[in-house]
Amino acid sequence: MPSESSQKPCEASETAPFEGELGEALHRTGSSFTPVDRAAxxxxxxxxxxxxxxxxxxxxxxxxxxxxxxxxxxxxxxxxxxxxxxPGGTAADSxxxxxxxxxxxxxxxxxxxxxxxxxxxxxxxxxxxxxxxxxxxxxxxxxxxxxxxxxxxxxxxxxxxxxxxxxxxxxxxxxxxxxxxxxxxxxxxxxxxxxxxxxxxxxxxxxxxxxxxxxxxxxxxxxxxxxxxxxxxxxxxxxxxxxxxxxxxxxxxxxxxxxxxxxxxxxxxxxxxxRLPAPPRGRGPGGGDGGGSAGRSDVQVGTVFASLLPTALKVYDQGRQENEFAYAVVDDGKGRSLVQINVQPGMSGVVGELFGGATTLPDGTQVKATKQNGEKGGAGVVQWTVDTIRPDGLRVVVSAFNSGAQNTPATRATPALTLEQLTTIATSEKWLG
Structure with missing residues (x-):
């Protein structure tokens, strides 16, 4: 058996819920606009x-x-x-x-x-x-x-x-x-x-x-x-x-x-x-499926997201998942707040479903800001979300919670970032690469 060489301990109105449960999301990642249908x-x-x-x-x-x-x-x-x-094998057959x-x-x-x-x-x-x-x-x-x-x-x-x-x-x-x-x-x-x-x-x-x-x-x-x-x-x-x-x-x-x-x-x-089949080819550095994703392979979601967070916030934890998702647990002195972002190229097909009633910016970006109660079991948790999509299909969704995790009780009255601040993050030109 191989021996260990190193060890690293780990330690609202209608809405667009931003599913954060990687570890249940990351196993399985509506025609109307009622809160339930829009959430789905x-x-x-x-x-x-x-x-x-x-x-x-x-x-x-x-x-x-x-x-x-x-x-x-x-x-x-x-x-x-x-x-x-x-590990430890010398023969190809067994x-x-x-x-x-x-x-x-x-x-x-x-x-x-x-x-x-x-x-x-x-x-x-x-x-x-x-x-x-x-x-x-x-x-x-x-x-x-x-x-x-x-x-x-x-x-x-x-x-x-x-x-x-x-x-x-x-x-x-x-x-x-x-x-x-x-x-x-x-x-x-x-x-x-x-x-x-x-x-x-x-x-x-x-x-x-x-x-x-x-x-x-x-x-x-x-x-x-x-x-x-x-x-x-x-x-x-x-x-x-x-x-x-x-x-x-x-x-x-x-x-x-x-x-x-x-x-x-x-x-x-x-x-x-x-004897198992070879794995599928990788998606490449951009992490997208095409269809409007060209030119953004150099955008590192985690890095850009961190650079757009207000400097007054203290970051207690942060991470990312490949090149589409990132999160941070921040505190402005009033309690911890989870903030997360998902960046998806080639999403033009969801415009009709998800962006009814959205505000359209001069550059054609559609923006929909919503508030709702949390959905992951945390007592008193609320979720504020800004969902945006650019004319070429680049979708950026940012959500903030009034707790450091969606499934733990609220630590503060409201999220640490306002809807305006979330909008600034989601519509930043840094996402254009």
Whole structure:
């Protein structure tokens, strides 16, 4: 098993809600203009942009709901597909591949002994059984959908718990968010750290929750390994026999940090991963889909956003997600306030849906400013949003909240930035590149 070389702890009226839940957004990123319909329309528009970020925090292989998120983080997140080796591997072939798996590999639930007495058969289920501690693995299933996934319910005598492992191939240069601890402003967790292994692989271990707003206390502990040549191994476990819809069966998931690390760094996954299809080509530095995005590849959203924040604000936290989304937690002396921005080229198609009644500036930019209550569970939270779109389809949406996170109680009466200040940020010529 690779050894660790470094460790980095992570620590209104109608509206256009600015979906911030990367770590749940970053797994899944209206014809009228009532508040509900407009919210759904804006949410859908932002999700179309976020969907391109596909991380798991967004392409979820094991089912369930990121996110920067995407980054958000409640299931085994597989953001694409990988290369031809895993750490410690010397051979390209292995009996761990289950070539016949095309959906559920088992027609009915089955139980396997795990640990020293585990089944010696091939396939992902056999590999998972061999790598788990002593106990029983039941209700197993394997699937293939670009990547490969195995899941089951593990019982070590302390309570049944779902455990799953997903394999995929990704563009290693674009997949850093997969092993980056999520922003606490969007994804609360108990602990998270990233480690660089001696072979250059990146390992993230996160102990968090299925629901960011903690409406249920189901825990989700994850280990995600990203190799330098683009393999991703993503393991998740819960303190319940299912990610959602099941009663909590134990205080914590069954596997500790060392066991999770051993699970994702094992050679058992090497053969299957080597057979996965190559990842899709990257989107390029601009992060757009074309259609009006030309000429903006040099605009770094995080950098520009930071430069446009009022200088009187103290910044407590900030981050970004590729080249479309950025956020900051600021304070003007009256309490912390989350501010976030999404920049999406080629969005001309949403003008008719989202910008009815908007103000049109002399340069043709349409601006719609709205206020509404928060939607992520924080008591007393309000959201102020300025949604803009330029004639060439460049959409810039800025939102501010009267709390440092959408799912925590309000820390102040109103957001730290006024609608006028949000408009100044959204309409700045700096976005033109």
């Amino acid at each position: 329309l804006v949410d859908a528009g932002l999700r179309r942009g976020r969907r391109r970020l596909a991380r798991r925090r967004i392409a979820v292989v094991t089912g369930g709901a990121l996110v920067l998120g995407t980054v958000v983080l409640g299931t085994v997140g597989l953001g694409g597909m990988y290369g031809d080796r895993l 009996s761990t591949a289950s070539e016949a798996a095309t959906g559920a590999a088992t027609a009915e639930p089955r139980a396997l002994v795990t640990g020293a007495g585990a089944a010696s058969g091939g396939g992902l289920t056999g590999a998972l059984a061999r790598l788990l501690p002593e106990g029983e693995l039941s209700d197993t299933a394997e699937s293939r959908n670009g990547g490969a996934t195995v899941r089951g319910v593990f019982d070590d005598g302390e309570g049944r718990a779902e455990v799953s492992v997903g394999l995929s191939r990704v563009n290693a240069t674009e997949a850093g968010d997969q092993v980056t601890c999520p922003a606490r402003a969007y994804t609360p967790y108990d602990s998270c750290d990233t480690t660089e292994l001696t072979d250059g692989s990146q390992l993230m271990i996160l102990q968090g929750y299925v629901y960011p707003d903690r409406r249920e206390d189901t825990k989700n502990w994850r280990a995600v390994l990203l190799t330098s040549d683009g393999f991703l191994v993503d393991a998740s476990e819960y303190n319940a026999p299912a990610e959602k819809g099941a009663e909590i069966s134990r205080p914590d998931p069954p596997l500790d940090r060392a066991t999770l690390k051993a699970l994702v760094t094992s050679d058992e996954w090497r053969g299957t991963a080597a």
